[in-house]
Amino acid sequence: MTLGDFSSLVQLGVGLHAGTALVEAITELTESPLSRRLSRLHKIAEAKVKSNRANAQDLFDHANDLLGELEVKKVQFFNEYKIVVEVNAAVAIALALLLSAISFLYSEEINFAIGVLIVLFSLAPASASLLFLWSRWKSNTAQLRASIDALHKKLIGGT
Numbered sequence: 001m002t003l004g005d006f007s008s009l010v011q012l013g014v015g016l017h018a019g020t021a022l023v024e025a026i027t028e029l030t031e032s033p034l035s036r037r038l039s040r041l042h043k044i045a046e047a048k049v050k051s052n053r054a055n056a057q058d059l060f061d062h063a064n065d066l067l068g069e070l071e072v073k074k075v076q077f078f079n080e081y082k083i084v085v086e087v088n089a090a091v092a093i094a095l096a097l098l099l100s101a102i103s104f105l106y107s108e109e110i111n112f113a114i115g116v117l118i119v120l121f122s123l124a125p126a127s128a129s130l131l132f133l134w135s136r137w138k139s140n141t142a143q144l145r146a147s148i149d150a151l152h153k154k155l156i157g158g159t
Contacts, residue, residue: 004106004117010099013122017092020111030137031074037067038148061153066147073141080136084129091125104158111121 020026042063046055098118 001110001112001115003102003108003110006115006119006122007102007106009119009122010095010102012098013126014092014095014099015095016087016123016126017095020129021092026130026133027074027078027081030077030134034141034145034148035070037152038063038070039149041151041155042067043087048155055154059151061146062151065073066151068145070141073144077133077137078141081133084133088126088129091093091121097123139159 042060045056045060045063049060098121
């Protein structure tokens with residue numbers, strides 16, 4: 001096996017890490033479902049306030065509090081995302097340098113362990129960072145999601 005056998009994989013790794021470093025859609029994909037749901041509940045609470053329903057003002061205030069809490073969680077998530085961007089950008093640069101070295105040493109023989117390391121270095125960091133971001137969002141918003149569920153039951157359930 002030669003280094004040249006891994007050039008396409010390393011190119012893929014450069015693109016994958018550069019993409020995860022540059023695409024802010026990751027934050028939108030994690031935040032938007034919860035944000036949309038809470039916005040709908042806020043509108044329902046507002047409509048109940050306008051129709052002078054009992055406890056409607058308390059539910060509306062609670063929805064406002066949850067909207068504020070969600071904004072704080074978004075800022076915290078974006079700060080974590082910035083760290084992941086820096087790591088993925090560094091990995092993309094390192095992979096680009098490795099790709100440059102491969103172009104000069106294309107026919108160099110390498111052993112199996114080096115090949116496995118190249119594969120792992122090309123694919124694992126971006127995948128791990130996406131899983132990390134997803135799990136951090138889920139764990140950081142668990143209590144908020146439970147509060148939104150409770151608000152939903154109070155608003156829709158009529159209690």
